[in-house]
Amino acid sequence: DILSVPGTVDGVANGDGAQEGGRKPSENKDELVRFGWIKGVLVRCMLNIWGVMLFIRLSWIVGQAGIGLGVIVICLSTVVTVLTGISMSAICTNGVVRGGGAYYLISRSLGPEFGGSIGLIFSFANAVAVAMYVVGFSETVVDILKDNNALMVDPMSDIRIVGCITVVVLLGITVAGMEWETKAQVILLIILLIGIVNFFIGTVIPSTIDKRSKGFFNYQANLFAENFGPSFRDGEGFFSVFAIFFPAATGILAGANISGDLKDPQVAIPKGTMLAIFITTLTYIGVAICIGATVVRDATGSINDTISSSLRCNGSAACILGYDFSVCNTQSCRFGLMNNFQVMSMVSGFGPLITAGIFSATLSSALASLVSAPKIFQALCNDNIYKGLYFFGKGYGKNSEPIRSYILTFFIAVAFILIAELNTIAPVISNFFLASYALINFSCFHASYSKTPGWRPAFRFYNMWVSLLGTVLCCAVMFVINWWAAVITVAIILFLNIYVIYNKPEVNWGSSAQAMSYVTALQDALSLTGVNDHIKNFRPQCIVLTGSPMTRPALLDLTLSFTKNFSLCICSQVFMGPRKQTVSDINLSMDKYQQWLAKNKKKAFYAAVAGDNLRDGVKCLLQASGLGRMKPNTLVIGYKKDWCTASSQDIENYVGILHDAFDFEYGLIILRISQGLDISRILQIQELQRKEQEKLALEAAKRDEQEDGKRGIRSLKFLNKAVKYSSNTLAVNAQKDFKISTVHAADFNQHLLEASTQFQKNQGKGTIDVWWLFDDGGLTILIPYLLTTRKKWCGCKLRIFIGGKLDSINEEKRA
Numbered sequence: 001d002i003l004s005v006p007g008t009v010d011g012v013a014n015g016d017g018a019q020e021g022g023r024k025p026s027e028n029k030d031e032l033v034r035f036g037w038i039k040g041v042l043v044r045c046m047l048n049i050w051g052v053m054l055f056i057r058l059s060w061i062v063g064q065a066g067i068g069l070g071v072i073v074i075c076l077s078t079v080v081t082v083l084t085g086i087s088m089s090a091i092c093t094n095g096v097v098r099g100g101g102a103y104y105l106i107s108r109s110l111g112p113e114f115g116g117s118i119g120l121i122f123s124f125a126n127a128v129a130v131a132m133y134v135v136g137f138s139e140t141v142v143d144i145l146k147d148n149n150a151l152m153v154d155p156m157s158d159i160r161i162v163g164c165i166t167v168v169v170l171l172g173i174t175v176a177g178m179e180w181e182t183k184a185q186v187i188l189l190i191i192l193l194i195g196i197v198n199f200f201i202g203t204v205i206p207s208t209i210d211k212r213s214k215g216f217f218n219y220q221a222n223l224f225a226e227n228f229g230p231s232f233r234d235g236e237g238f239f240s241v242f243a244i245f246f247p248a249a250t251g252i253l254a255g256a257n258i259s260g261d262l263k264d265p266q267v268a269i270p271k272g273t274m275l276a277i278f279i280t281t282l283t284y285i286g287v288a289i290c291i292g293a294t295v296v297r298d299a300t301g302s303i304n305d306t307i308s309s310s311l312r313c314n315g316s317a318a319c320i321l322g323y324d325f326s327v328c329n330t331q332s333c334r335f336g337l338m339n340n341f342q343v344m345s346m347v348s349g350f351g352p353l354i355t356a357g358i359f360s361a362t363l364s365s366a367l368a369s370l371v372s373a374p375k376i377f378q379a380l381c382n383d384n385i386y387k388g389l390y391f392f393g394k395g396y397g398k399n400s401e402p403i404r405s406y407i408l409t410f411f412i413a414v415a416f417i418l419i420a421e422l423n424t425i426a427p428v429i430s431n432f433f434l435a436s437y438a439l440i441n442f443s444c445f446h447a448s449y450s451k452t453p454g455w456r457p458a459f460r461f462y463n464m465w466v467s468l469l470g471t472v473l474c475c476a477v478m479f480v481i482n483w484w485a486a487v488i489t490v491a492i493i494l495f496l497n498i499y500v501i502y503n504k505p506e507v508n509w510g511s512s513a514q515a516m517s518y519v520t521a522l523q524d525a526l527s528l529t530g531v532n533d534h535i536k537n538f539r540p541q542c543i544v545l546t547g548s549p550m551t552r553p554a555l556l557d558l559t560l561s562f563t564k565n566f567s568l569c570i571c572s573q574v575f576m577g578p579r580k581q582t583v584s585d586i587n588l589s590m591d592k593y594q595q596w597l598a599k600n601k602k603k604a605f606y607a608a609v610a611g612d613n614l615r616d617g618v619k620c621l622l623q624a625s626g627l628g629r630m631k632p633n634t635l636v637i638g639y640k641k642d643w644c645t646a647s648s649q650d651i652e653n654y655v656g657i658l659h660d661a662f663d664f665e666y667g668l669i670i671l672r673i674s675q676g677l678d679i680s681r682i683l684q685i686q687e688l689q690r691k692e693q694e695k696l697a698l699e700a701a702k703r704d705e706q707e708d709g710k711r712g713i714r715s716l717k718f719l720n721k722a723v724k725y726s727s728n729t730l731a732v733n734a735q736k737d738f739k740i741s742t743v744h745a746a747d748f749n750q751h752l753l754e755a756s757t758q759f760q761k762n763q764g765k766g767t768i769d770v771w772w773l774f775d776d777g778g779l780t781i782l783i784p785y786l787l788t789t790r791k792k793w794c795g796c797k798l799r800i801f802i803g804g805k806l807d808s809i810n811e812e813k814r815a
Helices: 009-013 037-049 052-092 101-110 112-147 155-175 178-204 209-213 221-228 238-253 256-261 265-294 343-347 351-382 387-393 403-417 422-449 464-481 483-503 512-529 553-563 579-599 614-624 648-663 680-708 713-735 750-756 779-788 806-814
Strands: 542-544 569-576 605-611 634-638 667-671 767-772 797-802
Touching: 037 178, 037 238, 037 256, 037 265, 037 351, 052 101, 052 112, 052 221, 052 238, 052 256, 052 265, 052 343, 052 351, 052 422, 052 464, 101 112, 101 256, 101 351, 101 422, 101 512, 112 155, 112 238, 112 351, 112 403, 112 422, 112 483, 155 351, 155 403, 178 265, 178 343, 178 351, 221 265, 238 256, 238 265, 238 351, 238 422, 238 464, 256 265, 256 351, 265 343, 343 351, 351 387, 351 403, 387 403, 422 464, 422 483, 422 512, 464 483, 542 553, 553 569, 553 634, 553 667, 553 750, 553 779, 569 579, 569 614, 579 605, 605 614, 614 648, 634 648, 648 667, 767 779, 779 797
Parallel strands: 542 569, 542 634, 569 605, 634 667, 767 797
Antiparallel strands: none
């Protein structure tokens, strides 16, 4: 039987790693508020999609685009959301989904570079969406005040006042906790459903004279035909109308955005999201067709604008139905699809229910966005990708509510509420949402294309090419809606991406970008095997016998002087001794020394082997190192300084290594420095010195604690200062005036330390002497030449000495 620890395999699939020892999280799960797929995802998505556009702007969109293009606008939005929903479902079912919604999905798939940028943008877009929905709510309130002659100042100012009061109330609900917010959502959904049903009932109730004068005539075939085609006005077009409508479709991530508060996100997100898209799309199409078939585009609202029998009809649907609204062609009218944003309230069976529905739709969407933005932002801050934002990641209460992020979102929302123009705010967030959708689709495509074994989603109804189509479609729509806004959005993403790459956050989520790098490297290495060697493409690829990379820095530095960014360099070490111990040492050293090379910007690999003696280990390296054409051809070794005192066996092994290199057709480079190469003794002394400093600091801290009586408060501060002083002292001493204590003075060689770093310095205007005794294929000339191409060696000149008679040398030159 296999013991399964919850959260280990699935966690690794999404790059979060397993919890140590399979231990449970510290928080008590029974105390946390968790939601199922209906309350947590379906209800949220439906409320967010049935937002301000359904009740306030859909009639205007049908008036501008007509029924035909209006349905196409809805369907195009649905195609984008369905493709994104499929990709999101695939990513969600590939592993454990934690808090952070779209940010979590993208960052764990594409890495922190794209995840970090889209996390900021998506959080901001949701914060602006709060303003959009609140402004929609405020417009309805102000219309009611206007009808009752109860305006406080003027319509624009009243929208700002009502909006600011509303967002304060919503903030109070969200700060009270997710449980209260969810209860409020359910109540708002019930009101919203009653309002929608009320609208459909109102379309079949015979219209009154008052409603006819305002353009409502029940279902009429000629009215449907007239409204089927577009009638764009005021500079609007298909894509400008689409840009205003599209935020209505952005609610599909409302459930995913609170992924950390769901009982089972892997099941809840796909099921709830896709069902919500289906139900809301049918509702939007149904409302668009019904409203287009029952209401004219322009109406005066005057019951006296009927057509007498003596007047000739102008052929419009209203004229055929007995009303003359032709005055609207020359002056603005207050009613009809194009002029009245409260058409659904007029059509409904009971107007106040539609007003309640508008309140419900706008407030629920605003509430969902007000929760989503801080939750995403909190997850981003806790990952510490942007160091300065960590302050906003702190959570409060049993559900770790992001109070600080709530307050930040509140101020952003208030700033956009002050614009007080719904049609201005809506296009601002369209590009940000589309960019998020594009990256979700691309994440799914990239994970599939990289063929990483960790990509195994349980959601079967996806295809990587469909995800790529979704990516292209989202990007195309971005640029068609508003090309300069799309350029700005892309520029912001790239800027944030470059910022994260430059800062290199210490996270490793096993992203598909890493998997793709491996696949690309593998394919390139395989393609190289089909290329025949040519003398023009020869480059020295070196095995460097450094032992531990830091113990012979001069040997490594010289090699990197002609291999860095040019050819292969492998730092090699042979472990000798009992096999069990050597294997353990190799396993410990591999990551340690490779990380040291990366940290010190040494562009080299580290390889270690076990052998009975040094020669056997080097034989293994000479035969097995490299891959395909990426195979070493040059051995770099230090000169054996102690050959006079070493045992005959050691000397035999050393000379044997040189012979083995020639036998395996390797070039050979031997580096000799008068002071020697091995500084391992100095490193040991420095380590001993560091431990002595720490010991002294601990003793001082203990004394300080006893004297002060504050039980560790001052002593800890003192200890931190002492350790910092100790490390700073060691760093300075290692460079210049390092003075060791008298106990170790005999073991310390200042000249050896200086010689070990000589190839890290600028070599000035010197000469490189080359003694070319015979034609060795050109390696003796190539290495010095490559050195002169480097910045530190560019001031040096080559001086070549050739042995032989002058006449024969001239003949060789001519040849």
